[in-house]
């Protein structure tokens with residue numbers, strides 16, 4: 001990987017501009033990815049939050065689902081937030097019958113997992129790799145991770161049933177995913193972690 005990689009943002013739907021803005025703040029070369037040609041031109045990709053069922057349909061319609069699968073399988077680093085986490089999951093629960101994912105992370109993700117009362121909430125989460133200060137995490141009809149495979153490192157959890165709590169941040173090789181939206185709070189530590197992962201990924 002070059003010292004100055006380009007990190008694209010999948011721009012089918014969702015929080016695209018917010019991620020582009022954070023990457024620009026960090027001085028990272030970025031651009032919106034809306035076609036297989038755009039995808040070819042980036043070194044890594046952020047898949048934003050939004051609505052995963054819509055994103056799945058649009059990815060198919062724009063001819064991006066198979067190129068995305070190929071790039072991820074070939075080792076392109078990617079970071080998925082919320083709906084983007086769902087897109088990077090090998091297996092999902094609570095999806096629609098025709099919902100497709102890109103996959104890549106050996107995990108099972110449950111859509112809209114936090115239920116009605118807590119559809120949206122904000123809480124401090126300790127995330128491995130960004131220092132001890134809890135990250136102010138915004139959850140919006142967020143998924144959680146119900147199962148991780150042996151290659152997956154859990155980076156963060158929120159309190160939940162059982163001692164371990166619910167998994168909300170994971171890493172597998174160059175693939176990272178969080179249930180929450182780090183692009184909304186002005187704290188750039190998670191994006192910086194991803195940029196470091198991208199730079200360190202040969």
Ligand SMILES: NC(=O)CC[C@H](N)C(=O)O
Nearest residue numbers: 049050051052082083141
């Ligand atoms: N904020 C979000 O990205 C919500 C995700 C949404 N519930 C989905 O299933 O895609």
